Amino acid sequence: MTKFDELRKRFPNLIPVQELRANVSITELAMYYGYLPKRHKGKARPVLEHIAYKDAILIKNTQDASQQVYQQVGNFTDSGTILTFIRNRLSTIFSKFNRSGEDEFKNVVCVLYDYLRIEPNQLSLIRKEASQFIEIGSKPAFSLDLFDLRPLEKDNYLTTRHISSETINSLEFIHKIASQITYFDPQKKKVADFATVKENPLQKHILFSNVAFPYYDGVSMEVTGLEIRNETTKLHAPGSDRYSSVFISNPPPKVKRFFILESAIDALSHKQLMHTQGDNAFNAVYFSTGGQLTPQQVNTIIRYIQSSKKVADWTINLAFDNDAKGHLYDLYFIQQLLDSKFPLGSVAVGLHKIGYCLPSKGTYSPFREELLDYIETYNKKVLLQHPMSFASDANEPSNLLIIIDETTDQTILTLPEANLPLSFLTKSLLTLSGLNKRICIHKSVSKDFNQDLEQISINQING
Template structure:
């Protein structure tokens, strides 16, 4: 007897959605439809990849199907329950169930029903693979006591990135950065836990120093993780909370500027560039997301900003890297802040493309029309023969157009993962929502602010010589 037959006996008319969620694991469904286990990834959460659709997802609450949620790596807005997982892939992974003219939710339910009807032996195989993935994804809790943390050494890795001691000891960053010591046993050629070192202090070991950036989650005052950097590696300490936590600078007495960047080194570099240009005012707060961006991190940052004492003219500067990923983060950050003004829903539209379904309610009609008018004007400009992109690539090799499609009553946008259209859409959303009064996109000249800093220092050195 299939699981579908069992449920139909209990619920002859309609199987409740919660029962469907409890009986179909996202991991199982993904494996059944061609996703492969990434055994070298996801020490904290299971990770799966569908190579055909360039789709990598991580799973939270992997042990409990009823509480399971997913997140697409690199696109935090593509996340949620198994319902969201299917809905956002009706045009790709589950396209055979995407029947034109049918109610969307009915198509989603048909995917779940189909899986519940498969041979129980196949279900068992999927569950074995699921168990393998979950067993190796047990997350250890973070505790600062497990690490040897010391005041930042005078000669440290930041010097190789041209960060000066004056910047490290500025009001923004003083006491915010530390040294973490790693102990290596040359006999067994392995790192030794600090707990074991404390128990046997005379143990002959080799010591290595890392620069440690502490992370905070905006809820407690405790350190919730560590980003560790040296010349050879960039990693996070075991147990670090990377989902919710961020690195942050000391808050000024009255903040005028909030800068949100991908790395703590970029934050230090931005501050140093300001110092080099004569701006030494302590009026800014810096946040680093550690090379990623999650919805929980957006919430944490906004929580800190809301709790800060602010000047009347305060602003948020989205200063993610000046590359495709950085522009995607701009758009994702803005989208999350727009949830009440103009809720965009992520959909899957293909490789190297970001898809959004526009809200169809009448309350959003004016915003929707203005946005579509802007996109049509943008596409007209891009399509003109005189258009020359600010790139070494040409329009023959890169698609710059934002595609507008309509499926039944639903309008969708397809944005190529290219700087220009991503930047244009971010700017349009900020202006149409009025968020541009408080939020702006602030990009480095090169890929990131540390590269800008190194170029600026090189230029000054050349001028001296």
């Protein structure tokens, strides 16, 4: 008897969604459809890749199918439960179940039903192979008591990054940065945890001082994580909430500008650059996402912005790095804000490419048609300006076109991970939605604002 037959006996009319999730793991389904484990990737969580479709996914909660979720590597918008995993791949991996005219959810369920009909012996083999890939341990709970934090020393790592003491002690950042002491045990030749150090005060250790930035989740004022930085270290302290928490500067009485950056060092650099341009107003809040951007972090930032006291003409300034990843974060941020007005569904279209399925309901038609017109105009300009870029293989990095793939029931956009097309789509969405009245794209001249600051410092030295 197959698993499908068993469930049908219990639920003769309709198998509940929670039962489907509990009986089909993403790991097993993915491996059945050709995904292979990347054993050299994913130290804590397994990573699977479908070579033909160049689709790599990371799995969380591998031991409990009912709680299992996935994320496409490098694309946080393509993440969620097994239902989302299937839905975002109906045009690729599961295309044989993508029946035109049928309800999308019905097509997703057909995939699950088909898998549950696998013969028990075959299912057992798949589960045995999938069981090898489990997460390593649970994360320790974060507590400030586990770290030796002290007031920031005068001579600290930030000075090597051209950050001045005036910037560190500005109204935005004063008391927002600390020194974190690491204890190295020369006998055991490893770092000792702070609890052990306190229990053995006579033990000799070699001390190293790091710079620590506190992270907050926007719900309470408690510190929920630490970003630790020095010349050789760039990490989050054990137990830190990296998914929902961000670094937040001190708020002014009323906020005029919200700046969202990838690192706290970039936030400090931006403040210092503004000072060199004569802008000393205390009217901004700086956020750092710690080199990443998750949906939960976007929610935290938006929640904080909504609860802040603001002037009438306040703005959000997306100031992620001036590279492909930074432009992609701009797009992710706007995509999440537009979810109710014009939802873009992420689809797997291959490595180093970003895929979106445009909403098909009639209410979205005006927005969709205008966006497609914008893209057609963009593609024509690119072809006129870069005619030689498209003479070779379409997969060359020089390809800047946004590919539109229209079928009878869906429209899919495929973008290369390059600054120009990503920036164009972001700005188009801002314009068509009207969000450009409140949200700005704010880029550094170099890769990031700290590099801009470094260049200015070098120019001043060279006189």
